[in-house]
Amino acid sequence: MGAYLSVPAWWRNLDGRYRLVVGECQECGGYTFPAEGACVECNAIDALTPTEPEGTGTVVAQTIIESGAPPEFTTLLDAEGAIGVVLVELDEGVRVPGMLTDCDPHDIGRGDRVTAVVRRIYEQEGITRYGTKFRPD
Amino acid sequence: MQDVYVVGAAQSDFGAFPEESYRSLFATALEHALDSVDGQLDRTDIDEAFLGTLGVGGRQLGLSAPSVTEYAGLDGTSATHIENACAAGGSALRQAVQSIRAGMADVALAGGVEIMTDMSGDRTRYWLGVSGETEWERMAGTTFAGVYAQMADAHMGEYGTTREQLSTVAVKNHRNGAKNPHAHLRFECSLEDAVNGTVVADPLNLYDCCPTSDGAGAAILASREVAKELTDDPVRITGSGHASSRVGLFQRPSLTSIPASQGAAKEAYDDAGISAEDVDFAEVHDCFSIAELLAYEDLGFCAPGEAGTYIESGATEPDGERPVxxxxxxxxxxxxxxxxxxxxxxxxxxxxxGEAGDRQADGLERGLTHNVGGSGGAVAVHVYEGGWA
Structure with a gap:
């Protein structure tokens, strides 16, 4: 089946899916997304305290998917023709990946400001999965 | 610690072969590898076999190593599957090197196989994405082309790398591959073709992307004592490096370099007692055009940010200072x-x-291989030199 994401695997990270909750490291003060595992800055274990970021940030890398999206997004790609996917550096200084929404992705690029919004991501096995996308400011 | 020599190495054709199985392709590669040994080496002389495969395409088979070794006449020989996504082969090679250096084996086989072209489009789309960061990166809508496209976007934005410089990778590698009888896509392309390809994940187009292929390879490694009996034209593995990094690009400190490539290169150079400028030629992991440019920088062939001008200078052409x-x-x-x-x-x-036929380059004494898993989660680098230690 490949890279299938089960319902429990989605559910256990809902804070990250809906609110981009990040982990603040009690050892070095750095941030890790998602808020689990070792700190990406200093590798400290069990040191992440969940923190809710503002949800605002800057695009640091972008791509526009025109073919070969993951199968979960085939319908979306067929409907939209292109999917903008960005890495956003949140103002707290941590990077998160996400889709662009409410815009033509060709108008967005590195350096542009975006804000996280909750959107429908995809549907699997009859369950609609919601998460975060990024809307240009 | 025993010195390690490659005494035989060969591959099957790479391509789309519906009439072949993963077992028959591996058996073909092993036959050719045994034939490439100068002296007499029987397959029963192999003490230990390591097989790199993601999971035999999307099948996710267990016991994939003994499945292919039994078919190829190695029943009874220790056989172990190594999985490190696209770096599985390089990682299997690393294991074979270690087994000989440790003295556990006198002859070790490093093999690799994959069958990628025989599944329906639906199934292929599901399994091709398994080697990335599947919970967040993939759920943001990217497969590998998308992640490497983001690295290309960042590299172009930070350093001014151009569309033409990316496409030059495709032009050069197709020109080289057209001379390789085992190559999958044996056609040349013009810079104009490569610049104007159909967009896959902007800024990457079809000419920036490698194909998915069926194929197998086999390398037979031996201790110095055994190699002395087999050949007068030895190839020694002088350096082995291996490193890992965050699987997801968004968790790494840099968007324009692959830390595991840098780490593996440093270990391999230290192991071989050389530095980057001592490398005469290299086979690097150009799954996407940007990946070859990143490799130039991460391996130290040029300074960070200068890979675009480096390839433009012709340095990595067959007649350049360091063919790649x-x-x-x-x-x-x-x-x-x-x-x-x-x-x-x-x-x-x-x-x-000196056995590379029409694509043989002159004056090569020291080579390097660079094999990347995923978008940089694991990397294997090896250094090779002609002659005895």
């Missing part, structure tokens, strides 16, 4: 995931022995 991907690379030769790292070793073995 004389085989055609993943771009033209093909990318049967688990076999790729072994295919790279095969090319270095042939080039160092």
């Amino acid at each position: 991907n004389l085989s055609g690379g993943l771009k033209s030769k093909g990318h049967p995931i688990g076999a790729t790292g072994i295919g790279q070793a095969v090319e270095v073995f042939k080039q160092l022995r």
Whole structure:
């Protein structure tokens, strides 16, 4: 089946899916997304305290998917023709990946400001999965 | 610690072969590898076998190593599957090197195989994405082309790398691969073709992407004592480096370099007692055009940010100061995931022995292979030199 994401695997990270909750490291003060595992800055274990970021940030890398999206997004790609996917550096200084929404992705690029919004991501096995996308400011 | 020599190495054709199985392709590669040994080596002389494969395409088979070794006449021989996504082959090679250095084996086989072209489009789309960061990166809508596209976007934005410089990778590697009888895509392309390809994940187009392929490779490694009995034209593995990094690009400190490539290169150079400028030629992991440019920088062939001008200078052409991907690379030769790292070793073995036919380059004494898993989660680097220690 490949890279299938089960319902429990989605559910256990809902804070990250809906609110981009990040982990603040009690050892070095750095941030890790998602808020689990070792700190990406200093590798400290069990040191992440969940923190809710503002949800605002800057695009640091972008791509526009025109073919070969993951199968979960085939319908979306067929409907939209292109999917903008960005890495956003949140103002707290941590990077998160996400889709662009409410815009033509060709108008967005590195350096542009975006804000996280909750959107429908995809549907699997009859369950609609919601998460975060990024809307240009 | 025992010195390690490559005494035989070969690959099957890379391509789309509906009439072949993963077992028959591996058996073909092993036969050719045994034939490439100068002296008499029987398959029963192999003490230990390591097989790189992602999971035999999307099948996710258990016991994939003994499944292929039994078919190839190695029933009873220790056989272990190594999985490190697209770096599975290079990682299997690393294990074979270690087994000989440790004195556990006198002859070790590093193999790799993948079958990628025989599944329906639906199934292929599901399993091709398994080697990335599947919970967040993939759920943001990217497969590998998308992640490498983001690295290309960042590199172009930070350093001014151009569309034409990316496409030059495709032009060079297709020109080289057109001379390789085992290559999957044996056609040349013009810079104009490569610049104007159909967009896959902007800024990457079809010409920036390697194909998915069926294929297998086999490299036979031996201790110095055994190698002395088999050949007068030895190829020694002088350096082995291996490193890992965050699987997801968004968790790494840099968007324009692959830390595991830098780490593996440093270990391999230290192991071989050399530095980057001592490398005469290299087979690098050009799964996407930007990946070859990143490799130039991460391996130390040029300074960070200068890979675009480095390729533009012709330095990595067959007649340049440091030819890269004389085989055609993943771009033209093909990318049967688990076999790729072994295919790279095969090319270095042939080039160092002057057996590379129409694509033979002159004056090569020291080669390097660079094999990346995923978008940089694991990397294997090896250094090879002609002659005895």
